[in-house]
Amino acid sequence: MKTMKILAIIALTTLTIFTSCQSEENEQVGTNPNANSSTSQTAENYERTAMNDGSEDDFLDNNSCTELLFPLTATINGQEITLISSLDYEKVLEIMGEFNDDDDTVIFNFPIRVKLSNYTELTVASEADFNELKTQCEEASNAMEEAISCVNISFPITMLTYDVNIEQTGTVVVQSEEQLYNFMTDLNSDEYFSVKYPITVTLSDGTTVQVNSDAEFQDSIEECTSYEEEEETAEETADEVEAIISKSKFKVESFIEAGINKANEYADYTIEFTNDLKLVARNTVNTTLENIEGTYSVSSDIKVFLNISFASNTALSALSNDWIVTTYTSTMVTLQSKTDASVTLTFKKI
Template sequence: MKTIKIITAAASIAILGFTSCQSDDNTEIGTNPNANYSTSTTASNYERAAMNDGSDDDFLDGNACTELLFPLTATVNNQQITLLSSLDFSSVINIMSEFNDDSDSVTFNFPIRVRTSNYTEVTVNNQSELDALNQECENAEAQGKDAISCVDINFPVTMLTYDISLEQTGSVVLQSEQQLYSYMTGLESDELFAVNYPISATLSNGTEIQITSDAEFQNAISECMQYEDEKEDAANTAAEVEAVLSGTKFKVETFINDGVDTANDYAEWSLEFTNDLKIVATNVVNSALGEIEGTYSVSSETEAFVNVNFASNTALSALGNNWVISTYSTTLITLQSKTDASVTLAFKKL
C-alpha cells in the first residue's frame, strides 16, 4: 500500500466556491506569528495532504498518483472484466486471489481516463503513456514531492490571509481537498496565510484528532507516515512469507506451549501449503491415517500474520491459531501466538 501521489505538469485547478471577507476575528492584526509563505513547510504540508488520492486502485494500475475513472475494461489474468464503479474492485481481487503463486497481470483496454494528483483528468491512449505517468510518480517520491494520504482533513477549514506586512487582508473558507489544493498552489509570493485553528482530521488508522497549531499538524503527519511505513513493511513481509509457504511442504520444527516443546507429537506429519490456501497434512509413517485438510491465510496490519485452521477433532487442531510472523527465511518460519506470546510455532521446509 503506497501513500504517494504526484503534482503533474498540468495547470492548477481554479478555486471554486471560496468565500472571502475582511475580518479581525481570531487574530490580532499585524501580529500573527503563524503567518506562512507559499514556500513554508506548513504550505507544503497542506498542499500534499490535499492532493487527489489515487491509491485505492493501485492493485490495478500500480500507481498511487493516478485515480482510474469509470467505466473501464481490463483483462485480468486472462479474464476480461468491465468496471463501472469501485464496487467492481472486489471482482478483480477475487480473480487475483484465486491462486497465490501466480503472477497477476492487468491489461487495460485503451483509451482509459485517469485523474491525477492535481485533479486534472487525462486520457491515456496506450501502455506507454501509462508507463510515463508511473515514472512521474516514482520521480515525485524520490524528490520528496509525494502526497500525504494518511491524514484526511475534516472540512470546512478557514484560512486567514495576510500581506507581507502581516496585515490581515481577509479570510477564505475552504470546503474540500480540491479547494485547499488549489488555494495552496495558487498563493503568490506576497500572500501569507494562517490556518484558523483548531481543525480536526482523521488518520488512516481511523483515529480522529484535534489540531491546534502548525506544529501539531506536522507531528500528526510524521506519526501517521510512520504508521503507514509499518503497514507497508508488514504487507511486504506477508507477501514474502506467503510465497515461501505456497506449494511447499513443511514439518513442525518446534511447538512450545507453557514452556514445553511438543514438536515430537507432529514428527510423523508433513504439511503442504497449497496455492489455493489449503493445508494438506499427510502422515508419512502410517498412510492408513490418510490426509487431514486445513486452511491457511496470510494477512497484515502493522504486523504480518499467518492464520492456521484445522477442525477441532483432528490430530493437528492444536496448531490452529492466528500467528504473528516473528522471523522467516526460505526454509524456516517462526511464529508467535497473537494472543499469548509464550506460545510459539516453527515450520521447517522439508
C-alpha cells in the first residue's frame, strides 16, 4: 500500500510538472501577426536606439558617431593634456571656457582609438582618417541612420522571435544596448520579432515613460527628437546672445519689478560683459566710486538663460537673477525672471 501511494505521488508530480511546462510553453509559443521583419520601422527604431552613443565627447571630436577611447593626448587651445577617463573632460571644458570669444582648437596626438556606432573599436592613424569618419557620420545623419541618443531603454527587455510563418521560435532576454544592437543586426530576412511590452524608457528631458507598443515607442522617439531639435536651436541662439554681449557695454534700459520701472536707479551705471565671463559695473557720474564686479553665464535647454550675479550688498544686487532671454537684437537684450514672469530686465548696448 505504501508503495502504491509513493507511485501515485510520483505520477501526480510528473503530471503537474508536465502541465506546468505545457502552460509555460503555451505562453511562449504562438503566432503574432504584428511581428516585425528585419527591415521594418520598428527594427530600425530599436537598432538606432541601441547604437553606441558617441555624443558625450562631441565638444572634443565633433563627431557623434565615434566615442573616444582612453587614454589619449590632445592639445587644447595650445595646452597639451592627457585624458585618462571622462573625469578629465572637466579640465578640457575649463580650458575651452576661459574665454567666450575665441575659436577653440583641438589637435589630437595620433594614433588614437575610437569606438564606432556599431561597437567596433578602431585605431585612427591620422587627421585625414579622422576627418573621413566625420564625413561618414554626416552622411549617416543626412540619411537619418545615425544613433538615436535621446531615448534610453531600461534593461532587461524581452524579444519574442518568429519564423517566416510567424510561428514563435523562442525568446531572447536582452541585457544591454550592445546586445540589443547585435540582436537587431543579426536578424535574417526570414526571421521576425516582437517586443514583449511594456518596457520603460527615459527621454533626454529626464521624463520616464512606460511604452506599451511599437507605435508608442515611435511616438517617444518623435517626441524626444523634436525636443533635441529645440535644444539645438536654443544652443545656437545662446551662442548668438553670448556673442552680442561679450566685450560690450550696456545700460539698463528697463527694469520692471512689482509693476514699477526702476531703470532710473541704474542710470548712472554702465555694465560691461567681459570675454572671461565677468561683469564690471562703472558709475559714470561719480567716478570716485569703485567698480562693482560680478559674473555672468549663458546657457540653454529649449530656452536661453542669462545668469547674472552681483554681491548682495552692492547697488546692482537686485539685477542678480536667473534670466530667460525673451528677445534680442544686436543692440538690445530683453530678459524675464525665471521664477517670476512679472520681473523683466532690458539691456541696451552703448
